[in-house]
Amino acid sequence: MSGESQTSIEYIQHHLTFLTSGEGFWSFNLDSLFFTVLTGLVFSGIFYSVGKKMTTGVPGKLQCVVEMLVEWIDGVVKENFSGKRTLVAPLALTIFVWVFLMNLIDLVPVDYLPQFAHMLGVNHLRAVPSADMNITFSLAIGVFFLIIFYTLKSKGVSGFVKEYTMHPFNHPAFIPVNLLLETVTLISKPISLALRLFGNMYAGELIFILIAVMYSANIAVAALGLPLQLAWAIFHILVIVLQAFVFMMLTVVYLGIAYNKAEH
Structure with a gap:
């Protein structure tokens, strides 16, 4: 443990405290921003x-890995997005690799x-950007605006308005109900993206911290720390990859739904 005088609660609180600049709404978690950019x-x-x-x-080994990754993600996009893939495929690749690297710091x-x-x-440092709700929501908000963009691109302004006022009930009397239902559905997409990634990575980070607390206990408890840490790290590798894939996959699916020109 860092700082022998710390209690377990203080140790946990210390590791869950961001390096923050500013106050209130205009505060910035500098550590999250640093590792996101890095x-x-x-x-x-x-x-x-x-x-x-x-x-x-x-080709070299690294080139083989990159080519396999590009081909795999391009295939995923091709199956789930019916429009041109000139933007969506690079976007999906960027999301997958970027989120994976952010998650990887948790190991x-x-x-x-x-x-x-x-x-x-520097007194405080949290190094996993995807365990910061601000970062996951910023990524999800970008996806949200792309959903709006592709809906407008494929259906036009009139089609966009009909999308949210005439579905699922195709009658003018139900416009307020349709607008409410479709707005909730639209907003739930970025929220679910952000909270799913944040929740899984925050939980993983917290478990690592709790395991680290064991090292300050008696010898019998501390002896369990290393095998538990290794076991959780091995399992967490699957979580890291899965969460990057889920974020990328749902982004492609949401954009595919937005671009779908077929009427309901």
Whole structure:
């Protein structure tokens, strides 16, 4: 544990406290923003490097991984999105890899990065951006505006209005009911995206912290910490990949539904 004088509750609270600047609505979690940008730069750097060094001969291992990933996600988009994939396929690839890298930070032992930050004079540090509701909602809000964009693009303004006023009940008398139902359905999409990713990653982070608390207990309890940490880390790898896939998949499905030109 970082800081032997800390109680278990203080230790948990310390690890769940963001490095924040500002107050109220205009406060910013600097640690979440830093690691979000950092993982984005890592993602961009890897793919740029592979693209620049790409060869038609015998590809390297990294190029093989990138090509397999691109082909797989392009196939997923092709099956779920009927329009042109020039924007949606790169978007899906970006979401999957970016969210995966953000989630992957959760496998770093909980004390390593905060202790390193403490050496630099930073008192609080939470390193998993996807365990911050602000980050997951910012991603989901971007998807929300794309849903609106593709609905307008495929159906026009009049079709967009009919989408939310004449369904599911195709009668002018039910316009208020239809508007309420469709608005709730529309808003629930980004909310479910954000909360699903946040909830799973926050729970995973909290379990790692609780396991770390065991190391400060007696020898018998502390001895259980390492096997529990390894077991949870192995299981959490599946969670990390699954949550990145689910966020990407639901984004493609929601955009596919928005772009669908067929009438209900």
